[in-house]
Amino acid sequence: MKYIHWPYAAExxxxxxxxYHLSKxxxxxxxxxxxxxxxxxxxxxxQRYDGQLTNxxxxxxxxxxxxxxxxxxxxxxxxxxxxxxxxKVESKPKEKKQ
Numbered sequence: 001m002k003y004i005h006w007p008y009a010a011e012x013x014x015x016x017x018x019x020y021h022l023s024k025x026x027x028x029x030x031x032x033x034x035x036x037x038x039x040x041x042x043x044x045x046x047q048r049y050d051g052q053l054t055n056x057x058x059x060x061x062x063x064x065x066x067x068x069x070x071x072x073x074x075x076x077x078x079x080x081x082x083x084x085x086x087x088k089v090e091s092k093p094k095e096k097k098q
Contacts, residue, residue, distance in 0.1 A: 009079035
């Protein structure tokens with residue numbers, strides 16, 4: 001089984017979970033996340049994901065804003081509540097070629 005949590009929920013996207021049965025679907029074409037037959041599997045995978053995220057957050061270095069990524073990938077925080085975890089990066093205007 002393979003579990004993926006896609007946290008991005010802006011610009012028309014929604015946060016979503018994906019679950020694939022790799023031995024039956026090696027190309028990951030059929031998302032089983034909403035299939036009741038896989039309810040126990042996705043529950044277990046979400047628990048493992050949350051545990052790994054907690055561990056990663058506890059071990060993350062304090063520089064380069066790495067800890068803020070644990071907020072971004074947290075399944076239990078709404079996307080609208082995550083924006084404070086990130087500072088907007090100002091991009092430099094591109095120089096015109098002459």
